[in-house]
Amino acid sequence: MIQSMQLGQAVPAKTIQTQPIEQKTPAELTQSFGQYLQTALDSVSAQEKNVHKMNDQYLLGKVDVTQVLIASEQAQLSLQFTSQVRNKVVEAYQEIMRMQI
Template sequence: MIQPFQLNPAQAVTKLLETAKPQQQATPAEMTNSFGQYLEKALNSVDAQEKEVHKLNDKYLIGEVDVSQVLIASQKAELSLQLTTQIRNKVIDAYQEIMRMSV
């Protein structure tokens, strides 16, 4: 038999307060490092996708993989590259806007 779910209001408030506890604030240097690491991982991922497309293309030429696999990998890599380009453009725009600000 399935037992009915009962929620004690005090438990609900306690759980809510536990999740609402303030997180440890990161320093600007730590935030810069984590953002830099995030960008590095993203760029490495795009690079890995490009390399995978080249490997699949070579395998296609010798008949080991189907053309659909090459096309799918190619489209994924192209979308990743387009996203990376758009992010770069937004970062450059933000930097230029910051540089135009008067202090």
């Protein structure tokens, strides 16, 4: 059972050593977000190119139709996700612009 404890008997738990948080400027944050978006767009583009290459290989009989369909669906999902992220960014920007100062 739980026993009562005097206030002076309480022993503090181990203190957590935290690392100082890097303070970034808004320009650095914008640049890193821009780099993240560019990397995501490059990835989607690479997937689209892969689908086109696999379609060509399918026509030559080198790959199975299931591989082409899987690659096509992955590229389609990536494109849909990217467009949804873009939509959310635009909505956030519009919301910020509606704020009164």
